[in-house]
Amino acid sequence: MSCELLGDKNLSFVPIPHRIEAMVISAIRQAQQDGVFPEADYPTILVQRSKRADQGQYSVPCMALAKSFQMKPIDIAGVIAAGLPESELIDRTAVAPPGFLNFYVSENWIVDQLNTIINADQATLFQQDVGQVRLANVEFLSANPTGPLHVGRTRGAIVGDSIGRLLEACGWKVHREYYFNNGGRQMEMLGDSLRVRYLQQLGHDTELQEEHYQGDYLVDMAQGLVEKHGDSWLDKDWQPFKEYAEAEIFRMIEDTLSRIGIKFDLFFNELDLYEDKSVWAVRDQLAARGHTYEAVVSEGASEEKIQEAQEKGLEPATWFRSTTFGDTEDRIIVRSNGEPTYVLPDVAYHVNKLKREFDRLIDIFGSDHYTEAQTVDRALQALGYDTSNIDVVLTQWVHLVRGGEKLSMSTRKGQYVTLDDLIDEVGPDVIRYFMLDRSTDREINFDLELAVKQSNENPVYYIQNAHVRCAGIMRQVEARGYPADWDDGADLSLLNDEEREFITKMLEFPEILLFAYENLAPHLIATYALDLARQFHPMYERSRVLGEDVTEDVARARLRLYKAARLVFQRVLTVMGMSAPETM
RNA sequence: GCCUCCUUAGCUCAGUGGAUAGAGCAGUGGUCUUCGGAACCAAAGGUCGGGGGUUCGAAUCCCUCAGGGGGCACCA
Numbered sequence: 001m002s003c004e005l006l007g008d009k010n011l012s013f014v015p016i017p018h019r020i021e022a023m024v025i026s027a028i029r030q031a032q033q034d035g036v037f038p039e040a041d042y043p044t045i046l047v048q049r050s051k052r053a054d055q056g057q058y059s060v061p062c063m064a065l066a067k068s069f070q071m072k073p074i075d076i077a078g079v080i081a082a083g084l085p086e087s088e089l090i091d092r093t094a095v096a097p098p099g100f101l102n103f104y105v106s107e108n109w110i111v112d113q114l115n116t117i118i119n120a121d122q123a124t125l126f127q128q129d130v131g132q133v134r135l136a137n138v139e140f141l142s143a144n145p146t147g148p149l150h151v152g153r154t155r156g157a158i159v160g161d162s163i164g165r166l167l168e169a170c171g172w173k174v175h176r177e178y179y180f181n182n183g184g185r186q187m188e189m190l191g192d193s194l195r196v197r198y199l200q201q202l203g204h205d206t207e208l209q210e211e212h213y214q215g216d217y218l219v220d221m222a223q224g225l226v227e228k229h230g231d232s233w234l235d236k237d238w239q240p241f242k243e244y245a246e247a248e249i250f251r252m253i254e255d256t257l258s259r260i261g262i263k264f265d266l267f268f269n270e271l272d273l274y275e276d277k278s279v280w281a282v283r284d285q286l287a288a289r290g291h292t293y294e295a296v297v298s299e300g301a302s303e304e305k306i307q308e309a310q311e312k313g314l315e316p317a318t319w320f321r322s323t324t325f326g327d328t329e330d331r332i333i334v335r336s337n338g339e340p341t342y343v344l345p346d347v348a349y350h351v352n353k354l355k356r357e358f359d360r361l362i363d364i365f366g367s368d369h370y371t372e373a374q375t376v377d378r379a380l381q382a383l384g385y386d387t388s389n390i391d392v393v394l395t396q397w398v399h400l401v402r403g404g405e406k407l408s409m410s411t412r413k414g415q416y417v418t419l420d421d422l423i424d425e426v427g428p429d430v431i432r433y434f435m436l437d438r439s440t441d442r443e444i445n446f447d448l449e450l451a452v453k454q455s456n457e458n459p460v461y462y463i464q465n466a467h468v469r470c471a472g473i474m475r476q477v478e479a480r481g482y483p484a485d486w487d488d489g490a491d492l493s494l495l496n497d498e499e500r501e502f503i504t505k506m507l508e509f510p511e512i513l514l515f516a517y518e519n520l521a522p523h524l525i526a527t528y529a530l531d532l533a534r535q536f537h538p539m540y541e542r543s544r545v546l547g548e549d550v551t552e553d554v555a556r557a558r559l560r561l562y563k564a565a566r567l568v569f570q571r572v573l574t575v576m577g578m579s580a581p582e583t584m
Numbered sequence: 585g586c587c588u589c590c591u592u593a594g595c596u597c598a599g600u601g602g603a604u605a606g607a608g609c610a611g612u613g614g615u616c617u618u619c620g621g622a623a624c625c626a627a628a629g630g631u632c633g634g635g636g637g638u639u640c641g642a643a644u645c646c647c648u649c650a651g652g653g654g655g656c657a658c659c660a
Binding site (some may be wrong): 048060064066100181184281334337342346360392396439441472480524526531534 | 599604625653658659
């Protein structure tokens with residue numbers, strides 16, 4: 001086929017719709033040169049998957065082209081059909097009213113893709129090339145080290161890591177970053193809580209106060225401290241305890257994360273932004289550009305607020321005039337006591353990231369950070385930065401559900417469910433899938449009973465079982481003494497309609513991958529994985545390899561099919577950060 | 585009050601402005617007994633929250649109303 005529009009890149013896994021689009025554009029250009037179509041701009045060509053078999057596998061609605069080309073849609077479709085370049089991909093096309101052009105993908109081409117899949121580098125199977133290699137910074141999780149990871153943080157962690165994997169599958173290099181603050185009152189309380197626990201371990205009669213951290217992990221930690229240092233820390237204040245606790249907690253967090261397949265490239269300490277003075281530099285630059293002012297209340301504040309401020313006797317604070325950038329109210333960046341609010345170091349952090357070598361930044365936040373993210377964006381604009389290469393993904397809440405009842409995830413008094421507890425209960429693969437399979441702007445009800453169910457109600461088992469079944473066939477073939485390359489050179493034209501349709505479904509993966517990447521929507525991978533499994537199992541039921549009534553030629557062709565299917569399931573699971581088990 | 589996300593089958597949810605809106609579960613009726621039954625097949629199930637609008641064409645875009653989640657701290 002003519003591929004000039006697709007450039008020189010390896011065509012193996014260019015999504016089919018992209019190839020069809022290139023063919024259509026080529027036909028349109030030809031028709032324009034021939035004077036059949038006027039030289040007019042026209043809307044983007046839409047190539048969609050057909051819903052019904054009698055509409056081919058892909059179709060292009062030409063109705064939207066009618067205005068540009070001053071012809072009836074059905075005639076436009078006919079002209080395009082006649083002008084399509086020769087292609088090994090497309091067998092035939094058909095025009096359907098009111099103006100659809102349906103594409104029938106070549107059966108030979110479809111089955112031959114099994115060879116392409118099997119011969120490809122498995123680590124990069126279906127990898128999309130979105131230009132030269134670029135570097136993305138994905139910031140997620142960013143929980144302060146005050147305790148073990150709580151389940152409430154899990155969604156952001158999984159979504160962040162998976163978006164990273166999605167980018168990697170589309171040719172990016174990904175730098176995963178975790179932003180944290182180990183200063184402030186919270187961390188002081190943490191240190192002091194450990195100090196109290198330490199004293200208790202040594203038999204002192206002292207109790208935690210209400211504002212102390214109540215979690216049992218500090219008891220264990222205090223025990224370890226006694227084992228290491230005996231009573232030599234008796235007279236120390238909160239500070240060394242805080243440092244000890246922080247180091248231990250980071251160790252716990254990293255252990256937990258490694259259990260669900262997440263590894264960060266950098267833990268970025270907010271305090272570094274104070275040490276290198278960049279927090280104050282940001283404030284000064286905002287001031288120099290005239291975007292700040294000193295006042296007790298914001299400009300245009302209500303009488304009520306002014307009165308309230310007077311009653312409290314507040315001193316002036318530094319405000320960022322975010323209303324200039326579309327905000328409904330200005331925001332405080334430095335409190336009257338001289339301490340910055342959270343937003344100022346966060347702006348400095350983003351400036352820091354923008355100054356590093358990244359081609360784009362992606363932030364994953366809980367939806368409760370909506371206003372914060374907007375304010376940071378506005379401040380960056382105020383500083384003169386182009387924020388168009390910063391994407392913010394906000395994730396909605398997760399509710400743990402057991403037996404139809406929502407569980408409380410309160411962090412008070414240490415009664416929280418840790419991520420470790422959840423991993424112990426349902427396993428890492430289930431967590432990853434359940435946190436991924438819904439659009440990020442939808443809430444999740446995480447059903448703990450469904451999570452451990454071993455039936456096709458549970459999508460994780462259903463998907464992984466497809467891989468297990470493929471692996472089972474390979475084992476069986478080997479056990480019966482067939483050579484490892486038995487399927488090499490098999491006559492793939494022996495595969496039936498159902499088997500070919502399944503291959504077509506596998507070949508949708510590149511377009512799904514690209515679309516999920518473009519929309520930063522990893523749930524589309526999860527949905528696709530389940531769809532693929534749902535198409536796999538019925539076929540598996542009927543298309544046996546080693547049945548008595550299966551001829552050797554058919555057996556070899558089917559073995560080739562399952563070999564490729566196994567690789568595709570493995571790849572899909574890997575992109576989601578899940579395991580592809582051989583047995584279950 | 586303002587901002588934001590959600591509302592699609594009994595339930596949980598997919599759905600890129602295009603043809604007759606799709607899955608699973610539950611319910612109904614069947615099949616087979618395994619290269620892992622942790623299975624498969626069939627029929628049934630819908631005013632896409634309500635109402636306007638834009639468009640040749642709207643679940644999808646815009647406006648509006650209603651219901652639910654989250655946010656709007658001199659917290660992080």
